[in-house]
Amino acid sequence: MVERESPLGAAYTPGRHGVADKPGAQISEPRPGSIVEIVAWPGSEKAALAAIKGATGLTLPDRPGGGASKAGKSAFGFAPGRWLVIDQAEGLGPALRAAVDSETGTVTDLSHGRTAIRIEGVRAEWVLSKFFAIDFSVEAFPVGEGRSTAHHDIFTQIQRTGDDRFDVYVFRSFARAFWTSLCHASEEVGYEVS
Amino acid sequence: MRIPCPYCGPRDVGEFTYQGDATVTRPDPASTDQDGWNRYVYDRANPAGKHSEVWQHSGGCRAHLIVERDTLTHAVGAVRYARGSATKAAARPAAKAAAKKTSPRKPATRAKAGK
């Protein structure tokens, strides 16, 4: 198997950065093996959720942005009848493809096409608020849920995978630019790249 | 301006793209009535006041929405999915007949898909 190259290149600089004594944010690239998009035809949403559960074991609430995350697997809704399903392991695409027939919907493997960037820490909400015009408070954006938004031209799907942890999915071609901006914006709170 | 997306909740207008007047009807694809096409592509009422518009939540869930908006005050009223509302409209008998006309060359799978 050929190893996948990270899109971050030299912009990935592990270690402590910024001014604060204690980093306010940790930034990392989780590099999941599988990122898959599922689309369900209107009326087939339940079948799609069942397919996701079958492939990942995750039970997703059937509501806008509903999601869940556990043991290296995550899934969330980001648009009507659309979900992003992520697995740290490779091979999720073929599994879901087998579980979703064309009468239910479609499956698109985006494992190369989307890059996951994780930011966590007490200042994660603050830093992300510099980019996205959505309410990151945990009341408005509960753990597990997903959101679709954009920073300028960078379309983004964000899942909150913990009180202070967010997994941000961007188009691979934008990953380095977004990563660079994210690090830049984190300088004032201090950040650690791992 | 903020638009309450039925999927994503209220978002800044910057996440949306205006996609035109929601009151126009696309003629039958096979129609050669130039007046009908002209009305669909070019003629716009430009109302001062209440208007029905198509906006895409392009910087979010990418759904197209029908937004009732007052062009004088920018007040946003009811917002609904373009797809959902059109589907519902298609369920009415009269509209269904029209919908059939719009796709004269249905492939075999479409008959099944219709239900």
Add this chain to the structure above:
Amino acid sequence: MSGRRIPDGGRIDRNRPVRFSFDGRSYSGFAGDTLASALLANGVTLFGRSFKYHRPRGVLAAGIDEPNALVTVLRGTKREANIPATQLEIYDGLVTESQNRFPSLGFDLGAVNQLGAPLISAGFYYKTFMGPVIGPLKGTRFWMFCEWFIRRAAGLGRADHEPDTSRYERMNAFCDVLVVGSGPAGMAAARAAAGTGKRVILTELDPVPGGSANLSGETIGGKPAVDWAADEAAELAALPNVRLLTRTHVWGYYDGNTLAALERLGDHVSSQHAGEARHRHWVIRAGTVVLATGAFERPIVFQGNDRPGVMLAGAARRYTAEFGVLPGRRVAVFTNNDSAYQAAAQLRAAGAEIAAIVDTRLSISPAARDLAQKAGGELLLGHAVSATGGRGALSGITVQQVDASGGVSGEKTNIAVDCLVVSGGWSPAIHLASQAGQKPKWDEDLQAFLPPEPAQKWLGAGAFLGAATTAEALRGGRAAGLKAAGAMASRAALEKVDAPELDPHPAPVFEIRADGGKAFVDHQLDVTADDVRLAHREGFMSVEHLKRYTTLGMATDQGKTSNVPGLAIMAAARGISIPEAGTTRFRPPFAPVSLGSLAAERFGELKPDRLTPMHDWHIERGAQMMPAGLWHRPQIYGFPGETLEQTYVREAAAVRESVGIVDVSTLGKIAVQGPDAAEFLDRVYTNMFSTLAVGKARYGLMLREDGLILDDGTTWRLGETEFLMTTTTAAAGKVMQHLECLLDVRWPDMRVSLTSVTDEWAGAAIAGPNARKVLERAVKGTAVDNDTLPFMGIVRGEIDGAPVMICRLSFSGELAYEVYCGAGHGTHVWEALMAAGEPFGILPYGMEALGTLRIEKGHVTGAEIDGRVTARDLYLDRMLSKKKPFVGSAMMDREGLADENRIRLVGIVSLDRQPLGGGAHIVEKNSRDEPNDSIGHITAVCYSPALSKYIGLALVKGGKARHGQRAFTADPLRGRYGPVEIVSHHFFDPDGSRMHG
């Protein structure tokens, strides 16, 4: 210091001296001082020269309303102009200079402008420079001649031309209640709203919260008001659901209760940490807004009212109470209302001598009379200041009797003073409310415009609503805060306020009319009362005309002190009431905003660049990159010493001779899937896709509904219900939206999904006679011979362990393939292809060579598909299916679009062997001097190694009918004129034999 500093009190820290400079001279102040307070403490009263007449000017106000005392701040080589000295906090090493003076502030040559004052009155620009040229000293050309001199003589500060290296950032915020202003009303509102548990943001434009509490000298709840404010602020700031933003002004109130604010984090310190922003642009979406923005004091218009030493009464109180600075030793008070009596008493208590209190009214409230007694000095009721005296700074005033309309008469009394404090009443700061709604309402009692009815979700409190007392502010603030938070009103007792019971109603006197010198309405732009009357005489009577004709209320202060007096003078001239004269609508920004903050994170290294998977490889190989939308693409891979043309010709020639490889990852790619996918493609493409076999690709053309071309590209059928559509790089987003809109709005019952997979796939195109040999060496798991992989065929295989998908297609006239693999394998596969191509001298080529090859082949791209061409214009008629309707089919045959004489695609050859220029016109006559009708334009140019000529593609009237004709290129911008031959656009491989071989 000149002894203007009071021994104690105020927000300054007397233990922390601060050194700064103004106009090259070094001064000392204290931490907490503004430049204005520190200079006043040093006895400096002259701050700048005025806009038009270069009159000496001092400081009129103490806050954001200051019209006069604008300075330039220098940081290294950076100059920032037009900063009000009243808003500029001093720090060690601050360097400032005054503006609009030459050679120096004290001795200014421009002051001669005063002698020519009648020539540069209101409407000077319009009268002198607009309209037809009817003489040498009139009209636009004369303006162009004069502009340089005028720009130097009149104006404000001067900007530098250095890039701004400061950091700016944007911050998105959400709250239930936004409270604007932290005076007693705002503080009470924030306190009440916070108590309900709602999320609250409280903003204060000054460094210290408290507003009027910081200067009133009152007591609230038994504490000095200033201490009450400090305690309240500290408690609020400690609450988890409250965000207190100081040094932050809310400047825009937009639709959807979205407000813009600017937080100034770096202007008051000599240096910041590397990661800190200088300014933070807040965009706040608020459930409800509480506007507690207070009120601005108005000056009274009278002769010589601009002399340094004349100051607003409230400003004098602030300098005394907040900064411990006496604005004068011997002070007179001039007022039409009670509030100035507090200034008199406070100044007296702080050690100033009150020479006189001059009041236009005949009677005053008992409380005011008490304060006058405390202040001492002569109380002159029914009097007005009719003139001021002094060389530069104020040395005395002239007082006369005044009638209710502002006319003076009787004996003139001269009083020696070094400071005159003035109050003409108060104007609520309704700017944000006015931005958010309707026209304001005039209140006759308060002689002020009050906020309009809310058109958005806001409530008001305090002086913003015309409240005159602190007790009323606290009561209104709490009520607004609770209501904004959706809570019940409270009947609990409020803190008791000890304050004199003053009459809140001013006399309706705005101008003191006396013969003689200038009386200024707008200090910043030198607009006098006579200018307003001149505008009236010349017919510019509506407030909007008044503003534009005289410039009243324009520039950095936006008329905070001048709007109402100017309006009152115009109303008087017209013989109508002030509300009948109306008021201009306020627009954002409330106060100046740095452009950097608005552009935050959108420039330099923070631009959202798009990089292909092989980007780093290109850079390492010395590629010169060029932008293609947001993408970066290799332009050429040059050798040292090569010109751009030499490089691309070498690269293109290598493709024609052997083989080359180019990064095509940027092509838009859309996964079109679902049971109705084939039908959908039939509807959106002009040609048929439902007949396409699985494993095959087809070139498709897409029209807009109006029948013009939208885009082109190949679409691959990967399965019965699965297609991969490619678009041009530039149109990818547009095509996606077009298709999504059709599916959502027009054909909602089609079962088709669209997903952008542009970034999923890395793409490399291999082209040239040896392309197949390279693939044969590289690809495992599939044959690539002509039978297995015919033209427009697709195969799947593996290259060096990575799965690939290969489609044989060509836009260059060569045997060519596009190899797609997972983006994360892009460089890996690319390098494997380079290695496999080594025996054939494979060369990577850039956009220039790619363009050259496609021009030679006559293949169109975005340069030709410019949104104005039809399929017929590009001779793509064969793509237009007659078997089915498709998007655009009904409108593409309209008369104007079918005209044979439209500009249509041709090739052109340079006959003088000189390069051609893209965008140049094609004309029929070769003349530089005579006007010459354009018959079209050049869309793309190159030097063709295959033809050894400079060639191009062009859109020319009649198209094919002109083949073989001679014409000329005319490019006045670049000075390029020369003969060309119009030929077929198929320069190379016209029969397709190389491509299909």
